[in-house]
Amino acid sequence: MKKVYYIPLFVLCVLFFTRCGIYGFTGGDVGSAKTIQIDFFQNQAQLIEPGLGQDFTLALQDLFTRQTNLTLVSSNGELYFSGEITSYRIAPMSATSQQTSAQNRLTISVNVRYxxxxxxxxxxxKSFSFYSDYPATSQLxxxxxxxxxxxxIDRITQDVFNASVGKW
Structure with missing residues (x-):
């Protein structure tokens, strides 16, 4: 019987918090901004991976359009992101008893201007960086x-989101 009372109470609380502006379920504090511009992040690393700049740019655009109410524009955005991929490195991380690499690490760094x-x-x-480890027996x-x-890319774009409009 108590469940019957909890459901309407929950609905009222959700409506109250969303209507009063105390909390938004998007997770981003965009202030009064309505538009966002995210320029292409060109790959300027010493080792170039084709398509990486486009993949990163699209992932960042997708994250912001999914988690905020901002409209993506090609110029004059109230929130504006630009930058470049500055590093793309593959390095051995651990060795085997035969003195060969057991695991490799791919690290990507991106410089972001907001x-x-x-x-x-x-x-x-700011510069954002993250890595992924994979077996040395596998080719990248x-x-x-x-x-x-x-x-x-998921980790770096989330870090950029949190640094720019994240509330936490």
Whole structure:
């Protein structure tokens, strides 16, 4: 019988919090901004991986359009992201008893410039980096490469989101 009372109470609380603006379920604090511009992140690393810049740019655009109410524009965005991929490195991480590599690490770094025209105190230029480990017996191609890129790009784009509009 108590469950019957909890359901309407829960619905009222959800409506109250969303209507009063106390909490938004998007997870991002965009202030009064309505538009976002995310320029292409060109790959300027010493080792170039074709398509990486496009994959990163699209993932960042997708994250912001999914988790905020911002409209993606090609120019004059109130929130503006630009930058470049600065590093793409593959390095051995651990060795076997035969003195060969047992595991390799792919590390990608991205330099991000963020401008918020509605609150310029939030502007920044920062480097974000993440890695993915894979067995040395595997080549960084096909499914191994796709899984590594997905893991790294997801983490970096989430870090950029949190640094720019994340509330936590």
């Amino acid at each position: 401008a918020n025209t509605t609150d310029e105190k939030k502007n920044f230029e 191609t096909g499914g191994v490469q796709e899984a590594a890129f997905t893991e790294i």
